[in-house]
Amino acid sequence: MATDWKIIAAGKKAQQQASIPKEWLLSNLPPQSVLDISGFPETCGLLSDEELQITRSDTDTLLAKLASGEWSSVKVTTAFYKRAIVAQQITNCLTEIFVERALARAAELDEHLKKTGKVVGPLHGLPISLKDQINVKGIDSCMGYVSWIDKPAESNAVLTDILESAGAVPFVKTNIPQTLMWPETYNHVFGRTNNPYNRSLTSGGSSGGEGALVSLRGSPVGVGSDIGGSVRIPSAFCGTYGLRPCYGRVPYAGCVNSMEGQDSVPSVLGPISNDIAGIKHFMKAVIDAKPWLQDPLAVRKRWSEEEYNLVDHGNGKNLCFGILWDDGLETVKKALLDAGHKVIDWKPLKHPEIYETLRGVWGAGAEEDYRTVTALSGEPIISTMVPEDAIVKDSGEWFVVDTGVSAFQLWQTQKHKRDLRQEYLRHWEDTVSVTGTGRPVDAIISPVAPYAAPPHGLNKNANYTLIWNGLDYAALVIPVSKVDQALDVQRPRNQFYNDTDKALYESYNPETFKNAPISVQVVGRTLEEEAVIAMSEIVDNALKTSKAKS
Amino acid sequence: MATDWKIIAAGKKAQQQASIPKEWLLSNLPPQSVLDISGFPETCGLLSDEELQITRSDTDTLLAKLASGEWSSVKVTTAFYKRAIVAQQITNCLTEIFVERALARAAELDEHLKKTGKVVGPLHGLPISLKDQINVKGIDSCMGYVSWIDKPAESNAVLTDILESAGAVPFVKTNIPQTLMWPETYNHVFGRTNNPYNRSLTSGGSSGGEGALVSLRGSPVGVGSDIGGSVRIPSAFCGTYGLRPCYGRVPYAGCVNSMEGQDSVPSVLGPISNDIAGIKHFMKAVIDAKPWLQDPLAVRKRWSEEEYNLVDHGNGKNLCFGILWDDGLETVKKALLDAGHKVIDWKPLKHPEIYETLRGVWGAGAEEDYRTVTALSGEPIISTMVPEDAIVKDSGEWFVVDTGVSAFQLWQTQKHKRDLRQEYLRHWEDTVSVTGTGRPVDAIISPVAPYAAPPHGLNKNANYTLIWNGLDYAALVIPVSKVDQALDVQRPRNQFYNDTDKALYESYNPETFKNAPISVQVVGRTLEEEAVIAMSEIVDNALKTSKAKS
CATH class of the missing domain: 3.90.1300.10 (Amidase signature (AS) domain)
Known part of the structure; x- marks a missing residue:
């Protein structure tokens, strides 16, 4: 076989x-x-x-x-x-x-x-x-x-x-x-x-x-x-x-x-x-x-020009963005401030707990799903994305797959996830007290990954993206720049997501990531695609204006 | 305890x-x-x-x-x-x-x-x-x-x-x-x-x-x-x-x-x-x-006056209703025809299969859920709604509870349910070829239960309602009349949903159900609450006009 x-x-x-x-x-x-x-x-x-x-x-x-x-x-x-x-x-x-x-x-x-x-x-x-x-x-x-x-x-x-x-x-x-x-x-x-x-x-x-x-x-x-x-x-x-x-x-x-x-x-x-x-x-x-x-x-929700025109977001004037902080968002912050918008720090709420609920939901039946399909041909389930000739080795699976999870156990994870979504919604609404606009934060600006594109097999962290899947927030990725060997020197860092992240950091030199694009996500709320598109245009234009000036 | x-x-x-x-x-x-x-x-x-x-x-x-x-x-x-x-x-x-x-x-x-x-x-x-x-x-x-x-x-x-x-x-x-x-x-x-x-x-x-x-x-x-x-x-x-x-x-x-x-x-x-x-x-x-x-x-879907005004339903003129047939809907049919609407038979599609997926989903973790709560106090789980002094006895649980269902098995049931919903949507859309209005059927008129309110403990069939939960269709109940001992004599019937249904039928006499209300559901499509309310007003007014005349 x-x-x-x-x-x-x-x-x-x-x-x-x-x-x-x-x-x-x-x-x-x-x-x-x-x-x-x-x-x-x-x-x-x-x-x-x-x-x-x-x-x-x-x-x-x-x-x-x-x-x-x-x-x-x-x-x-x-x-x-x-x-x-x-x-x-x-x-x-x-x-x-x-x-x-x-x-x-x-x-x-x-x-x-x-x-x-x-x-x-x-x-x-x-x-x-x-x-x-x-x-x-x-x-x-x-x-x-x-x-x-x-x-x-x-x-x-x-x-x-x-x-x-x-x-x-x-x-x-x-x-x-x-x-x-x-x-x-x-x-x-x-x-x-x-x-x-x-x-x-x-x-x-x-x-x-x-x-x-x-x-x-x-x-x-x-x-x-x-x-x-x-x-x-x-x-x-x-x-x-x-x-x-x-x-x-x-x-x-x-x-x-x-x-x-x-x-x-x-x-x-x-x-x-x-x-x-x-x-x-x-x-x-x-x-x-x-x-x-x-x-x-x-x-059943029609395309809304009203939402695209940002009626719920002060018609797009003087927006307030929450920045989920990470290296490299200074460029975006400056561009938005220059365009007359406001920027505050976004405080993440229980992100690790949310990641765990997602892994729990997916992992509950993933292995049986994979095995059912691959068994038909005898092809092996792929356990690492690292090429055979790669320098940095890796241990395999990037999310833990549970086995023997019962439907009732799955419900408990799903309930926990729902409760976390509820908390997060309140957390977002509560920013009304700090934005100064009379509205909660209009959108979050977040990294897309903890690094630019890494070498094959080493992309082991999707936390910056899967958090918004768990919360079901609309998110649009915008390219900002590319890794510049002169600027993007390795910065001191003590904390790592996991062993792979540490190995990757230690193996880093700007040459490795040469030319890799750097991007951000503009994150809005559930079923707010029209507004997220409009706010992304605002961010994109601010970045382009900023680049044209410098 | x-x-x-x-x-x-x-x-x-x-x-x-x-x-x-x-x-x-x-x-x-x-x-x-x-x-x-x-x-x-x-x-x-x-x-x-x-x-x-x-x-x-x-x-x-x-x-x-x-x-x-x-x-x-x-x-x-x-x-x-x-x-x-x-x-x-x-x-x-x-x-x-x-x-x-x-x-x-x-x-x-x-x-x-x-x-x-x-x-x-x-x-x-x-x-x-x-x-x-x-x-x-x-x-x-x-x-x-x-x-x-x-x-x-x-x-x-x-x-x-x-x-x-x-x-x-x-x-x-x-x-x-x-x-x-x-x-x-x-x-x-x-x-x-x-x-x-x-x-x-x-x-x-x-x-x-x-x-x-x-x-x-x-x-x-x-x-x-x-x-x-x-x-x-x-x-x-x-x-x-x-x-x-x-x-x-x-x-x-x-x-x-x-x-x-x-x-x-x-x-x-x-x-x-x-x-x-x-x-x-x-x-x-x-x-x-x-x-x-x-x-x-x-x-995130605003209340839509446009949908309430039935713009997707010919502005409420000359609607076409599909009647899911059962005893007692003649009154409604006549009232709607008199009001200038059209009525055709609704052909149910795979209803028993849909019921089974719902029972499969609920049953997958129901027993563990009930036991977890009742164990805290030691109270028994209720296994029948029949009063102790009732004449008609009954065997208990009205839906089968599975045990030991895995998350993966639950996913298979959920997938099957999704596919059935897909088929049903096509089935509804396809009625455009028989309504003569240029639109598919605007709403379904369906019984709410196979009988008027039965004696305590004998309501064992929720199929006429749970079908719409499985399909996630909006449904509004309208009272039509009450059981009339003179009119509602027992009609010959050969098929029964289950033993309880048969026992109930055999024990029937108009005296048992004396005075019990008779109702219908107006069933519309997913997230179409505004239109369902408006169409229910149309049905309700037609019934009232009809009653006033007779």
Whole structure:
């Protein structure tokens, strides 16, 4: 059986390679020793000048030119497809490749626009990449499990249907870790996804394929999923924007997943893009499609322009941000103060207790879930993300899996989590006494991880992201800068999260993290996606203004 | 220990009796052989003519006169309190009684109105009764458990706070069954609640105290909870209106409960009243208070006048109702057709499978939950609701409790339930092809139970209500008529839900059910409370018009 699964996995990988048009295979790939390959798509020679211009465009420009017909969907989809295939060859970010099908759909959209003069929907002609879990009819969603190879989806996921109705062109699917429960991206079928800014570093996970792909502008908008940081960690590590919406705001029905039936801290789908406009267009289009008529778990809550206009947040004037303090947020603080906003320290409340409840909920049935799937093929469960030739070794599993947990015990953990959420809500409301705005803190600015993208296998701490999953707060990642070898010297530090963290710290030198993006999260409240998008625009603009000045 | 719990329970009951003002204790109570005591509050002599007029008023009138100051809150609260105490003496519907405290709050409200000329909020001065679970600071919420006696609540439930801020006066708490997981109302501490229309019949449960109290106009608006029908069954059996809102629409935080931490088919709080206006005023007031700022599980979804105006339902003209067929819905069908609406048959989809998933979820940890609480005092878990002197005997538990269920097994049940919800949503959407309105069915009209209120101990089938909990559809109960001995003769029937159902059928004669109310549910979609209220008004008006004609 051990041989069998390897053969099946290799077959799938060969199929994938064969699905790439030969003329898009490059012979001038940089050697593995070249770590920063972020500029390669621009210089590789595969894309024409116009294709480079298209793929460099922001989302507003793309949608406007697609809607006017200035750029056909076939042209735009081809440009992004070529760039995605370049990205694949240098970071291994894709799973499913289906060029003909995507271009056929693009041609239909072009035809429709030509005939009727009207767009099909708000995302007319825009190619959109999908994390491997998101079903596209007739295409595999094997999720890195050998067991699920050659089981093409019988129908589209609800989100796929909605995106297609909105005029989008799903065109590639992207890589994930086995089980989805790792903050890195590696599996037995498709292998490992690398960070475009430094290939010795992880792209993050579990939506690591999306992070690398979007970062290289191989896709204008990608869709990831996030149960403990899986949209935000790759967004941060790869220097893109990414939103973790709240439970049920984006329809999840019809996707494959791990740990299905776990209702207490569910995974959510969310967009990744190189600008906030990409995120806003995606969210508005999806919500305007009334997903609750297709997915029973999608919340019946219309897109609210009122909430986007920040009516509950003083119309966006003189906001007060709470900063969850960590190294490197000085830049953000200064930019916000310069823009006329207020910044206070955010006092974390019982974060370690909240982490434990999440691990308790997930761990209650995780191992049985993993074993059930992998037993079908005999493939081993991956116990470390550390590559075989890595210098820093590691002990394996990044969250503790319990066994033999009863349903009643699980309920006790869930009850405790609910009580902690209640306390946290009061804690947030109570900041009304210190903001001076008459309102509680409008949003929290938080690190996304305790470090920039670490070397493969060493991303062992998702606490800065999973805290907001546990509380179900909407959170949007914004890139701030990159690790600068001159500035980012090692600072003295006495406390460590765990042994890996300590080993990582001790092995640190700015060279290791060279070029790695540095990001923050703007964290708002439950089902407040519109306001979080608007406040993120405010933070992003403040940062851009600040950078332009310095 | 067996003696201990009985002594503690008896002590609590004696305290309750002592909390009734002596002058409200009646010496002219009807003998137990008088079954229909629904008219007794009007004739008992305790209430003045004005108090009778107040307690007979509809909710709109009450709120208008309270807001104008024509009736003070002290006057209105006193009137309802007296009537509630009468109800208590004939049906045993109350748990906690706190006259002084309620009247003190009413006096404050009167003072505020006098001083400022303004109401405190939209429910200014209105007494509201609360199911025993809903915490009121300083008062017990023992929920019929001996173990929880003399543990006064440390703070108000979020809903209690919101109601008080809206100007309401919480004034009594109401009776429930032990564990809350029975569709009848009996526990070791407070005993059994009887049906006001026929005391040999059950009031239903688990909000049976509310059902009996509101039905006797001892409270203008009461709050129950509903996990499988617990608001709707007592509303139907006692002839009142009652709404089961969807998960999270009404804040539950700060209440006591059974099976806490069970997140998959949660209980919800909902209003019971003698008119739909009472339900609407309650819902609008609670939602307008932004409960999501106090309860992390409350959905951030404002009250929508647009949805109340039925914009998604053709503005309420020419609706199409699907009737889930059962005896006795002919009246409703005729009334709706006469009012210009359309009626088609609703085809149930996999209802038995859905029931099983709910029983699987609840049963997974129920027994451990019950044992944990009852072990504290040694009180036995109640295994039947049949009184000792009953003619029809019964075997006990009404839903099967599993033991030794693992978290992973629970996830499988939850996954199955999610898939069934997905199928059901498609099933509903697909009715667009048969309604002729261009829309899917606007609402379903369904029975609330397979029978009118049965004799104590024999209510063993909650399928008509729990189906909508499993699907999380909003459902409002409307009274239609009462069992008429001349009309409601026994009809031939071959199929039975179970042995109890068969025994009940065979023991039937119109005399048994004499006077029992007959009701229907108007069932809408998830988080569509506004539309369900509006459509219920349409159904209710059609029924009233129809009755006026005949």
